[in-house]
Amino acid sequence: MRPVLKSGTASIYVDQRWIGHHGIARFGREVIARFPVPFKTLESPLKPASPFDAFNLARLKLSPHDILFTPGFNAGICRGAQILTIHDLIHLDISEESSVLKKAYYDLVVRPTVANARLVFTVSETSREKIRSWLDDDRIRVVNVGNGVSEDFSIVQESSTASPTNFVFVGNLKAHKNLRSIFQALRLRPSFSVAVVSSDEAGIRLLAHEFGVDSQIRVYSHLSDSQLAELYRQSAALLFPSILEGFGLPAVEAIRCGTRVAYWAGCSTVAEIARDHGIAVDDAHDPEGWAFAMDACSRLSEEGPIRPDDHWKSRYDWQNVARNVSDALLAYHRA
Template sequence: MLVVDTRWSGQTGIGRFASEVVDRINIPFARMEGSLPPTSPLDAVNPARLKLGRRDLVYSPGYNAGLSRSRQLITLHDLIHLQVPTGAGRAKRVYYERVVRPAIRRAGSVLTVSKTSREAIIEWLGRDASGIDVVEVGNGCSPAFIPEGPRSSLAEGALVYVGSLMRHKNFEVVARALRLRPEYRLVAVVRDSVGLVRLVDEYGIAGQVVSAPAQSDAALAALYRGANGVLLPSVVEGFGLPALEALSVGTPVAFYGGARSVREIVGSSGVAVDSAHDPEAWAAAMDALVAHGTVEPGRAWRERYDWHRVGRNVAAAIEVANG
């Protein structure tokens, strides 16, 4: 029996991947039972997984696995939990070594979304990698992100940042660069509005930053269309969805050139910043975005990053893992 973990949900990251891919799995499956969220530490001993047998296969669109007699095919979008130290770093390393790695080893395969993440996973697996198929299934972009459509007045003449305030997202370099360019405005789409206000006040840029709540695809596309450019200063990413979305509507992107997965997407169509933490370099990148105008929009990125293709790749990987 195939069991799919359908508990992942949301508009970004794993939640978006899950909502797009699960509906495209054209193989009969049962849904993972239980009220635990997939991110709960208790999910490692989820009774719904414990009761499955050796002939069963669990597929998760995310990184979660747990104790079970079944095989577990998971999707590791990135290894940022291990690459960027945090307060919970030790617990996450233990989880990946004691739960995730054995599940991957037993399944004989693991899925991921980019070439960069695939290389990172192979390096992390080390000796185990020789017996494991690390499958790059890709990632997709919503059909809302096209050049045609409304342009947000909120973002008109402004720059846009979409993401969190987590350490690896590197938002502080944007704040420092804005202080060097008081004539520029930023629309920041972040969930942590309290944290954003704190940073904005700390850097004295309150008059330059507008906070926008989580957006629907249509509203986010309108923001991108109305903006002079999108800033993606992350030091590491498993993929880099804001870059893909912006380019798909024809809006240029400035990104840290060392974030290889973002470079995979952007190529030569954006402004690559050599230094992750130099505000002068990021201020210059803002200048370039304002002067640049638009990029050739849409089609090439939409064809390469198509959810139907991703769904087919996931379904094919499940069939192989299921024997």
């Protein structure tokens, strides 16, 4: 039975503009589709990441008793309470991702909004601790609601279809994704190949040409979950060289498919996920380290797929995430 809001004047609103296939948009799509409480939709033609969204008229129409939940970090002038989801602080922590405007937005819009609501969501314990430190206010509850994975990501047969020379990378060309280190390592292992899943095919091919590994990569864009899952199953490992991640969804997807993960030991969010299911590299920018990790994963892949236990799998269930969000919102509504 769906819970019913008891107040006749207050409503829970949901910002559905964050709906898609990657990152925040994926979180929004999966959580909102499973939302177990009644809600209204924030109607607006503005993009949620637009700086003009801070002055969104749709948000201004909410009453002081209303609650607005957003799957992302966007906020603005509003009489009601705004419950944001801050997946990470990459916009502040990574210089290539930051700017004066972004820092001002977080300081002048995001922080006061969270302080006013005294509640904010995030998706991992690592992000939770970083956000708590950034806010530096014990009155604010920072709730890790978790993250999930599609049911398409699973082991579908007893025998492995993985090739010991095939690997997969899922991401983009942003500096913190650290793809350059993988291409440098690939140059050291001419018998290995990497399937790169990215929307920037031209940029990926240009970088591959720079390192002379054109013939060792394949680029895929706009894959369905089932297509991406099959790509994981065909690979000896997911290469995840990121310097910083708010969560690290590809790691969960790969492990659910029985595929190991090679990751940088210093990326705590990914280590949180993959510590028992992959190979850690000590130096994020050491091509030799990544080449050795690929060697190890190649050998291990011949033993067959890894099989995470039920406890590990239960941590990454979208139904649980949606329930965590809705329970916190209902408790906030009743307070």
